[in-house]
Amino acid sequence: MENKLTRNLYKIPYLLWILVFVIVPIALVVYYSFFDIEGHFSLGNYRKFFTPVYLQMTVSSFWYAFLITAISLIIAYPTALLLTKTKHKQLWLLLIIVPSWINLLLKAYAFIGIFGTYGAANSFLKVIGIGQQQILFTDFSFVFVSVYIFIPFMILPIFNSLNELNPTLIDAANDLGASKWTTFRRVIFPLTIDGVKSGCQVTFIPALSLFMLTRLIAGNRVITLGTAIEQHFLVTQDWGMGSTIAVFLIIIMVLIMVLTNTKKRGV
């Protein structure tokens, strides 16, 4: 009896957390999404979401999130592969992880300094003879900084799955006649796909709703769903429309989670 009681006691913090920070906020977001700017109940926000303005914003969000995820993956996979082969792999991994502990805002400001008109990047371009360029407030700088920020989160799960890979399997593939590339294509990559998937999840989903970087680095030239939500809540005070976009974001995130989550295979 006491056992059951203590078990129930343990559940309290968890249940409270879920209720206060997950269920109630989502319920509130859904609730607000049914009210227009005057506070009248309406489905207008949902109708508005399907107008070209918001659809374009959705497509643009997806496009940038996709770009950021794809570039991160292309850089992260070979890096993780290289890291697993080094002698002090945990140390090298740590060095890559450490920057992710620094506050995002600080890093954004650092990049404003680097990419600014009189920043280090432009000085370098001048030295090599290309001359001063507009780097800040471009698509390039937005994608570059986002990739920089997300790369540790992409590397970590891929590194872990590569690290767990039984090295004898690589010997076995070799033994059966597979070249290095075939071994990668037929054994290493398929067996680390779970790491790739979770890396893509933790990059793509937050990248969909980036808003601080869009303002600071992209100078509001890149408008994503995240920016739209921020604008509606803080500038236009249209909480209803902001909530509606949030509802769609939540639905999209859940869909991505479901689609990229496959049952774990193992022996």
Next chain:
Amino acid sequence: MANASIIQFNNVTKQYDNDPPVLDNVSFEIERGKFYTLLGPSGCGKTTILRLIAGFMEPSKGEIFFNGKKINQIPANKRQVNTVFQDYALFPHLNVFENVAFGLRIKKLKNADIQAKVKEALSFVNLSGYENREIREMSGGQRQRVAIARAIVNEPEVILLDEPLSALDLKLRTEMQYELRELQRRLGITFIFVTHDQEEALAMSDEIFVINKGTIQQSGTPTDIYDEPINRFVADFIGESNIVSGKMKKDYLVEFVGREFDCVDMGFNLNEPVEIVIRPEDLEITSLERGKLQVKVDSQLFRGVHYEISCYDKDGNEWLVHSTKKANVGDEIGLYFDPEAIHVMRLGETEEEFDRRLETYADVDRHGK
């Protein structure tokens, strides 16, 4: 016989940095179509030999020949050998069929050929009908068979087996020993089997290489190695042995535990110090008067087929006896053995010297007739 030789090691050494060599100046020849076993304790270098043959590593010194061609630099994926790994190393993301077909797909065989060959390989290891199973649904013994099928389907000239039975329970292991031996006979492919289990080695092999500390201690047929171990290590490692030191008084007469015994060994120097091996099953329990040795029973274990009786003589030497007869702990008993049961080992003799000495016995036997 150069024609029958398929693999040859010439003074091969494998060493990492300045550590003592894992494999020290090893030379041997493997003949086509036989079942070889590399036997030794863990860390003796037997798996290193296997990995050198498979091509997972390169020797630090020496040459490896395959079918007369030097293969030191040839990578694993270009060699005509396939390996059955200790943990099977089956691909968890592929089903049984695709695991077996892996090598064939890389060779870009036609789909119909792949179907036929995989089917044949699976029937060879009694796994017909398991094509679509996932690896995780297979038991340890079945995974073992899949690993074997995956190797034989490529029709290699040599199959390397790295302690493939060590993860199986005793009954399954014995069963697989029969099956592997049978499979090797049917296929006629050279098998090189690595194990630390001496019973396994004795039961399955045509030839055994006993390896210790990076060198081959002795090679020969199972009976050769069991009956005529070259040194203390081999005698101790292959089966149970009673080993005592002694002195060769003259041909056919040896002294140990303070007494002289008739034996069948010859060709030693007068009063040469030697080591004596007597197998526990060659010792027979008898009365004190009839016994050649007088010992006191210290302990006794029932092993099923026999009793394992540990006795001590008055000098404190332990004598292990395997007997179907029961003894009583604490009793004084006599131990009887035939002159043939005594095996005399020269100290520090190399395998070549040992073989030469054995040949002189054979000559004497022939002249005697």
